[in-house]
Amino acid sequence: MFPLMFVSLLSTIGCAPSTLSADNCSDTEDQDGDGLNDCEEFELGTDYQESDSDGDGLTDAEEVECVSNPLDEDEQCYECGWAHNDPGDLVSEGLDIGDTMGSIELVDQCGEMVDTWDFYGEYHVLYMTAAW
């Protein structure tokens, strides 16, 4: 009797399901108040009851906005606003014409170390010069 009443009470006060699915998530509710609705959190795999799923100090929505992985505490928004484009399983093959350029980290004008592979997905001209 008591368990049934308890479940009924939970249902009455609108408690969310303990796990989300595509069928039971809500695209109007944002239980953790991070700016992403529960269905968006389900699709991203983020915690719909925790505004900062990876605990890196930025909300899930902030990381989505700046194209950073909200499930990777080591990846945060670049101060200069560059996207963290995911190169997938990209592998460098060498340093000649036709090869995939290797991933290197360089400091940018905002003073942050930036991975060149974060610029995956668009054409670029890499222009090397001196400041003098």
Next chain:
Amino acid sequence: MFALYEGGSGNPATANDCAGYADTIGNPSFPVFADGSFQIVGTTPMTQLSHPELCALSPEMEILSCHVGHNSYMDALDTIRSDAGL
């Protein structure tokens, strides 16, 4: 993307050099890197024996072509247009 290998004094470029350079060219919406440790030389055909040098990169980070000289960016852009089918 710009990458400075030397600052204004001729020393290896630093974060301050690229911040100053970005300010000088109007704070562009693309990165200005400092590469004072020659990492680009180790990952592209560029040598730092000429000035400036540039490479066209595909969306998959493939090195499409590399060029030397101030006006050679037009050649890099031609390579990109060709690769993109434009």
